Amino acid sequence: xxxxxxxxxxxxxxxxxxxxxxxxxxxxxxxxxxxxxxxxxxxxxxxxxxxxxxxxxxxxxxxxxxxxxxxxxxxxxxxxxxxxxxxxxxxxxxxxxxxxxxxxxxxxxxxxxxxxxxxxxxxxxxxxxxxxxxxxxxxxxxxxxxxxxxxxxxxxxxxxxxxxxxxxxxxxxxxxxxxxxxxxxxxxxxxxxxxxxxxxxxxxxxxxxxxxxxxxxxxxxxxxxxxxxxxxxxxxxxxxxxxxxxxxxxxxxxxxxxxxxxxxxxxxxxxxxxxxxxxxxxxxxxxxxxxxxxxxxxxxxxxxxxxxxxxxxxxxxxxxxxxxxxxxxxxxxxxxxxxxxxxxxxxxxxxxxxxxxxxxxxxxxxxxxxxxxxxxxxxxxxxxxxxxxxxxxxxxxxxxxxxxxxxxxxxxxxxxxxxxxxxxxxxxxxxxxxxxxxxxxxxxxxxxxxxxxxxxxxxxxxxxxxxxxxxxxxxxxxxxxxxxxxxxxxxxxxxxxxxxxxxxxxxxxxxxxxxxxxxxxxxxxxxxxxxxxxxxxxxxxxxxxxxxxxxxxxxxxxxxxxxxxxxxxxxxxxxxxxxxxxxxxxxxxxxxxxxxxxxxxxxxxxxxxxxxxxxxxxxxxxxxxxxxxxxxxxxxxxxxxxxxxxxxxxxxxxxxxxxxxxxxxxxxxxxxxxxxxxxxxxxxxxxxxxxxxxxxxxxxxxxxxxxxxxxxxxxxxxxxxxxxxxxxxxxxxxxxxxxxxxxxxxxxxxxxxxxxxxxxxxxxxxxxxxxxxxxxxxxxxxxxxxxxxxxxxxxxxxxxxxxxxxxxxxxxxxxxxxxxxxxxxxxxxxxxxxxxxxxxxxxxxxxxxxxxxxxxxxxxxxxxxx
Numbered sequence: 001x002x003x004x005x006x007x008x009x010x011x012x013x014x015x016x017x018x019x020x021x022x023x024x025x026x027x028x029x030x031x032x033x034x035x036x037x038x039x040x041x042x043x044x045x046x047x048x049x050x051x052x053x054x055x056x057x058x059x060x061x062x063x064x065x066x067x068x069x070x071x072x073x074x075x076x077x078x079x080x081x082x083x084x085x086x087x088x089x090x091x092x093x094x095x096x097x098x099x100x101x102x103x104x105x106x107x108x109x110x111x112x113x114x115x116x117x118x119x120x121x122x123x124x125x126x127x128x129x130x131x132x133x134x135x136x137x138x139x140x141x142x143x144x145x146x147x148x149x150x151x152x153x154x155x156x157x158x159x160x161x162x163x164x165x166x167x168x169x170x171x172x173x174x175x176x177x178x179x180x181x182x183x184x185x186x187x188x189x190x191x192x193x194x195x196x197x198x199x200x201x202x203x204x205x206x207x208x209x210x211x212x213x214x215x216x217x218x219x220x221x222x223x224x225x226x227x228x229x230x231x232x233x234x235x236x237x238x239x240x241x242x243x244x245x246x247x248x249x250x251x252x253x254x255x256x257x258x259x260x261x262x263x264x265x266x267x268x269x270x271x272x273x274x275x276x277x278x279x280x281x282x283x284x285x286x287x288x289x290x291x292x293x294x295x296x297x298x299x300x301x302x303x304x305x306x307x308x309x310x311x312x313x314x315x316x317x318x319x320x321x322x323x324x325x326x327x328x329x330x331x332x333x334x335x336x337x338x339x340x341x342x343x344x345x346x347x348x349x350x351x352x353x354x355x356x357x358x359x360x361x362x363x364x365x366x367x368x369x370x371x372x373x374x375x376x377x378x379x380x381x382x383x384x385x386x387x388x389x390x391x392x393x394x395x396x397x398x399x400x401x402x403x404x405x406x407x408x409x410x411x412x413x414x415x416x417x418x419x420x421x422x423x424x425x426x427x428x429x430x431x432x433x434x435x436x437x438x439x440x441x442x443x444x445x446x447x448x449x450x451x452x453x454x455x456x457x458x459x460x461x462x463x464x465x466x467x468x469x470x471x472x473x474x475x476x477x478x479x480x481x482x483x484x485x486x487x488x489x490x491x492x493x494x495x496x497x498x499x500x501x502x503x504x505x506x507x508x509x510x511x512x513x514x515x516x517x518x519x520x521x522x523x524x525x526x527x528x529x530x531x532x533x534x535x536x537x538x539x540x541x542x543x544x545x546x547x548x549x550x551x552x553x554x555x556x557x558x559x560x561x562x563x564x565x566x567x568x569x570x571x572x573x574x575x576x577x578x579x580x581x582x583x584x585x586x587x588x589x590x591x592x593x594x595x596x597x598x599x600x601x602x603x604x605x606x607x608x609x610x611x612x613x614x615x616x617x618x619x620x621x622x623x624x625x626x627x628x629x630x631x632x633x634x635x636x637x638x639x640x641x642x643x644x645x646x647x648x649x650x651x652x653x654x655x656x657x658x659x660x661x662x663x664x665x666x667x668x669x670x671x672x673x674x675x676x677x678x679x680x681x682x683x684x685x686x687x688x689x690x691x692x693x694x695x696x697x698x699x700x701x702x703x704x705x706x707x708x709x710x711x712x713x714x715x716x717x718x719x720x721x722x723x724x725x726x727x728x729x730x731x732x733x734x735x736x737x738x739x740x741x742x743x744x745x746x747x748x749x750x751x752x753x754x755x756x757x758x759x760x761x762x763x764x765x766x767x768x769x770x771x772x773x774x775x776x777x778x779x780x781x782x783x784x785x786x787x788x789x790x791x792x793x794x795x796x797x798x799x800x801x802x803x804x805x806x807x808x809x810x811x812x813x814x815x816x817x818x819x820x821x822x823x824x825x826x827x828x829x830x831x832x833x834x835x836x837x838x839x840x841x842x843x844x845x846x847x848x849x850x851x852x853x854x855x856x857x858x859x860x861x862x863x864x865x866x
Contacts, residue, residue, distance in 0.1 A: 003176040003208070005040075005201060013161065017045050017134065020157055021105065026126065027133030029111075029151045032161035035198030035235075038136040041161065042107045045134055049105045054132075057095050057106045061113035069117040072108065088121055096130055104131040111135045112143035119144035126155040163195025172197075173204055177220050182601050183565075184575050185213070185222035192226065192299045199300060202232035219604035228303055236304045240282075246273035247282055248305070251296060255305040256314065257321045257344060259286065259293040264324050268317075318348035339363045342376055352383035361385075361392040362531035370400050370572050370609075387423050390414045391430070395532035398434040400573065400609055407434060425459030426494075428452035436469050437613040440650040445469050460485050460495035467502035474653050474689055479506050486522070496526035497536040504540050505653055508547030509686070511693030513722045520544045538564065538577040542618065545581055546657075549588025550693035551723025554755030561585030565598070573612060576605040580619050587622050590757030592630045593795030599623040603642075617648030625661040628668040629758055631798025633824070640665045656682040656694040660701050667705050667800040670820030673835055675705040675800075683713075692717050692726070700729045703736050704762040704801045711737050724754045732763055741770035741779055748786060757794035761787050765805035818845045822858045 020028040030038045046056045057076070065071030070087060078090040096104050108114070108122055123146040125131050133156060137143055151158040164172065170186040193200040206229035207213040213222045228236070240248065250269050254260065262285065266274055274294065277283040284297050296302045309317075322341045327333040342360020345353065357380035364373045373396045380389035394414040398407045411431050418424040428448055436445025449466040464485045470478035485491050485499035500523025507516040520540050527537035541564050548557035561582035568578035583598030599622050606616045620643040627636040640662070647658070663678035683698030699714050711734040718726045728750040735743030744767035751759035764787035771780035787805060791797040804816070814835075821831045828846070832839045846858065 003201075003205060005172070006175045013041060013159070014044055014048075016159065017041060018048060020159075021045065021049070021132040021134065025132070026101070026129045027131075027135070027156050029135045029137065029156045029158045030161050031137045031139050031158060033139050033163070033196070035196040036161050036163050037197035038138075038161050039109050040197065042109055042134050042136050046105060046107050049132075054102075055097055055099055055104045057104070059106070059108050059118075061108065061110045061115075061118065063113055066113050066115050069115055070121070071115050072113075072118040073121065088117065088124075091121065092124070092130070095125075101129055101131050105134065106131045107134045107136075109136050110138065111147045112137045112141045114144055114147060116144060116146070119146035122147065123150055123155075126150045164190075164193075164197060164200070165195065166190040169193070169195065169200060173200070174220075176204065179215060179220050180218065180597060180600060181220045182222070182605065183579070184570050184572070185220065187569060188222060188226075192303065194298055198235070199232060202229055202235070205229070206232065216607055217600065217604040219600050221604055226303070228300070228307065232300075233304055233307070236298075236300045240301060240304060243280060243282060244276065246270060247277045247280060250274055250277045251282060251301055251305045252309060252313075253317060253321065254283065254294065254296050255302040255309065256317055257325075257340060258302060259295040260321075261291050261293050265294050268320060268324055312349075315347060315349040318344045319350040322348055322350065335363050343372065346375060346379055352379060354380060354383040354385045354389070357383055358385040358389045358392075361389060365392055365396070365532045366528060366534040370396070374400075387414070387417050387419075390417050391426055392532045394427075394430050395433075398430060398438060399535070399612065404439070407438070421457050422459055425452065425457050425462045428457065429461050429465045429498075432465050432469070436472070437650055438611065440611065440648060442469055442473050442650050446473075460488050460491035461498060464491075464495040464498035464502065468498055468505075471502040471505040472651055472653055478502055482506075486519075493526040493530040494533045497523055497530045497533045497540075499523075500526065501536050501539045501543065504543040504547070508543045508550065509653060509656075509689070509691035509694050511547065511551050511691075511696070511722055511726075513544075513547050513551045513553060516544055516547050535574075535577075538568075538574065538581065539613075542577070542581050542584060545585050545588075547693065548723075549585065550697050550725065551721070552725030552728065552754045552756065553723050554585075554589045557585040557588050558591075558755075572605060573609050573615075576602045576609075577615060579605070580615055580622075583619070583626075584622055587626055589755050590629075590759070590761070590790075590794040590797060592626055592758075592797060596623065596626045596630065599626060611646070611648055614648045614651045614654070616646055617643075617651065618654065620646055621654070621658050621661045625664045628661070628664040629797055629799055630795075631668065631803070633668055636665050636668055656686040656691065656698055659685065660698055663701055663705065670800075670817065670824045670826075671834055672706055672800065672817045672820070676702055676707045679705055680707060692721060693723075696721070696726045696729050699733065700725070700759065703729070703733050704766065704799070708737055724750065725756070728754070728756075728759065732759075732766075736766055739770045739773060741767045741774065741776065741783060744770055745783055745786065748783075748790070752790060757790045758797055758799065761790040761794065761797045762799055762801045764790060765799070765801040768805040769801075814845065818842060822846060 017028050019025065030041060032038050046058055050056050059072045061072040065074070070077050070091060073091055076091055076094045077087055078094070095106060106125060111119070111122065114122065122133070122135065126133055135147070135150065135156065137147065139160070150156050166186070169190045170181055173186065173189065174181050189200060189203060193203060203226065204213065207222060207226060210227060212224045212226070213220060240251065246269070250265070250273050253265060253268050262274070274283065278285060282297050282301065283294050286293050286295060322344050325337050325341050327337070338356070338359055342356050345356060357376055361373060361377040361380050364376050373392070377389060377393035377396055381393050390413060394410040397410040411434060414430060415427040418427045432445040432448035435441050435448060446466065446469050449462060449469065452462055463481060467478050467481035467485060470481060482499045482502040485495050491499070500519050503519050504516060504523070507513070507519065523540045524537045527534050527540065530536070541560065545557045545561050548554070548560070561584060565578035565582040568574040579598045579602040583595050583602060586595035586598060599619050602619045603616065603623060606612060606619065611617065620639060624636060624639045624643050627639050659678050659682035663675045663682065666678060667675035679698050679702035683695045683702060686694035686698055696714070696717055699710050703710055711730065714726070714730040714733040718730050728747060731743065731750060732747040735747055744763050748760045748763035748767060751763055764783050768780045768783035768787060771783055784805060787802060791802065817835070818831055821834065826834070828839050828842045831842045
């Protein structure tokens with residue numbers, strides 16, 4: 001598939017080049033390494049000049065033409081000229097065509113390869129300023145003296161063209177693909193290309209043609225291992241093939257296991273070879289780490305050498321590396337080295353080591369890299385790793401395997417292998433968790449825990465699992481059970497991690513964020529030490545971020561979300577959880593562009609994993625609200641339909657959040673009555689459970705959707721509330737009931753102060769409407785400015801309250817609702833069904849609406865409603 005590659009990400013350089021070639025300037029010299037984009041900059045400059053009717057000449061120097069006098073300018077050389085001087089004069093005349101310097105642009109690409117005569121001509125053009133010049137040269141390559149003198153003597157300024165930065169790669173590739181690129185794919189492209197535009201284009205087009213780079217739910221994802229295209233491989237091989245055999249041997253070792261500490265690499269090759277490789281620019285020594293390590297100078301060196309290695313030689317080298325990395329004291333081995341040795345041993349010429357593989361599988365669990373966990377754990381089991389290895393494998397397969405038969409088989413194998421009560425407790429825990437969170441049968445999971453208890457098994461991890469299921473079911477005993485586990489001095493890391501998640505669900509919903517901070521710190525540490533239970537750290541994070549956002553501690557939520565995303569990037573499904581957590585945090589801040597980007601990325605990636613304990617469901621709930629907040633009815637409808645297909649039955653604790661998202665979607669569709677009812681239902685469900693933070697959240701939406709009389713209820717939730725949101729919502733409700741524009745602006749300032757830009761925009765919108773009703777035109781204008789400022793900071797917030805503020809109309813609330821439904825295409829019969837009124841009543845309202853607005857047909861409603 002051929003892509004159109006714009007010069008996105010190079011706009012500043014292009015503008016600078018044009019300025020250098022404009023009035024008062026005579027051109028520019030572009031230098032840089034091969035592939036950084038010098039030629040493309042030169043071509044785009046020429047294209048812009050041609051659009052302005054400037055005469056453009058594009059000459060390309062090459063190794064082939066370097067031995068031919070004036071070879072780079074062959075198309076313009078007069079073959080009839082007798083000597084070089086005559087040819088130079090004739091060539092100059094043909095290039096300039098009698099035009100003034102400002103109307104001629106001469107581009108010379110790869111000028112370091114010019115023959116002497118061509119170099120002299122270019123130098124002459126620069127000295128006489130007879131034309132604008134754009135000259136490209138490759139950094140580090142020898143160039144003719146005449147070319148070097150052009151910038152050395154100040155005839156032209158020199159611009160060092162740098163490789164693309166990581167964010168520039170994202171912008172460029174997304175422009176070429178015309179769609180969002182997942183963060184992990186962008187990071188891999190930057191890591192492999194190192195910002196080299198040529199390498200980048202070759203990789204993207206090759207992976208696109210191979211089908212490994214493909215769209216999923218509107219996001220371009222890159223799956224599988226990259227395979228370099230023949231053309232890209234040839235480019236890299238040209239550099240590598242010129243090296244001595246000993247240097248290539250160094251690259252081969254690094255290709256399998258980089259980075260390696262310097263002493264280890266020297267023991268596997270030769271010290272002199274490593275020094276030669278560094279001198280020749282093939283490897284680099286990283287001294288920033290405590291123990292200096294060596295890696296390839298460019299990641300593609302490793303890719304090319306790895307692809308060229310024969311299977312037998314690669315297996316032999318891996319075995320040598322595993323042996324060289326073995327520590328004198330296994331108990332003191334660095335986890336990263338253990339992981340590296342375990343992965344290398346999978347395809348090494350050596351017998352499998354059960355302990356190494358089992359420990360590697362446990363460490364892999366902490367990274368949440370699904371493919372690696374599966375492979376190491378399976379090999380560890382086959383090598384005789386015993387129950388420890390089976391625990392990791394069973395947990396992993398149960399959570400990531402879409403085939404229930406495969407999950408059942410692994411869980412059954414774990415149960416059969418269990419000999420002690422502790423082992424049977426863990427087997428029951430994994431079975432219960434699988435039934436509760438993967439099969440989404442909370443009752444079945446609880447029954448497994450109860451059966452294990454009935455058989456006499458006593459273990460804190462089993463109790464913790466029971467607490468977690470209870471919290472999801474909104475069982476009032478959940479907190480008591482969870483705290484009993486945490487108070488047990490003999491509870492291990494596994495039980496502590498699980499019990500912390502159980503408590504976090506409750507604390508987040510109730511808004512007890514101060515208590516939650518202590519629990520999340522303890523639980524996160526335990527999860528990091530708990531092998532297959534490490535993923536519970538992410539469950540802690542999403543619940544804590546959720547609680548912080550509900551409380552109004554937005555900055556803390558965003559900081560935590562960003563931290564988790566950075567930590568997990570590149571490891572699936574962990575990176576998808578990280579995107580979900582960060583997207584959740586950005587939602588609480590009202591940063592819609594960032595939130596939708598993160599949540600779409602999570603949604604696309606989670607497709608291959610299914611429900612994954614509710615992560616897909618949580619993502620869709622958030623994404624429904626984000627697209628609705630952005631005012632995109634079509635996108636919101638698509639996500640809402642997706643959500644309806646994937647409602648997750650095992651998270652009833654999340655019901656209020658689901659109701660709020662559906663309320664927001666209804667409001668955007670013009671169904672304000674339904675929106676108010678759903679928001680009130682969310683608050684009622686949360687209130688009945690004692691979940692004050694979620695109750696406040698439901699009330700906030702009910703107020704902005706037009707529900708009156710909530711001030712007293714909101715005020716009653718303020719005392720003892722841990723965070724600023726409750727006070728802000730109480731102020732919003734009171735000011736809305738009183739139609740007090742000034743008080744509504746004060747509420748908007750409160751929301752903006754703690755970081756909720758959607759809340760700030762909505763409150764300012766209500767203020768504008770209140771001021772309009774009171775005839776205070778100037779104050780209404782000020783409120784709209786505040787509203788638009790908050791909306792812009794949030795990346796284009798477009799809520800229903802803002803739409804009403806932007807298009808004030810002489811309509812009652814019911815008339816406006818019917819007008820919006822009609823403008824959105826609903827028939828009179830459909831409107832009557834949604835609002836529970838007769839068709840005749842709808843017709844009467846539409847008649848009065850038309851009279852008030854001076855229109856004759858419902859098709860005209862759209863322009864009034866914006």
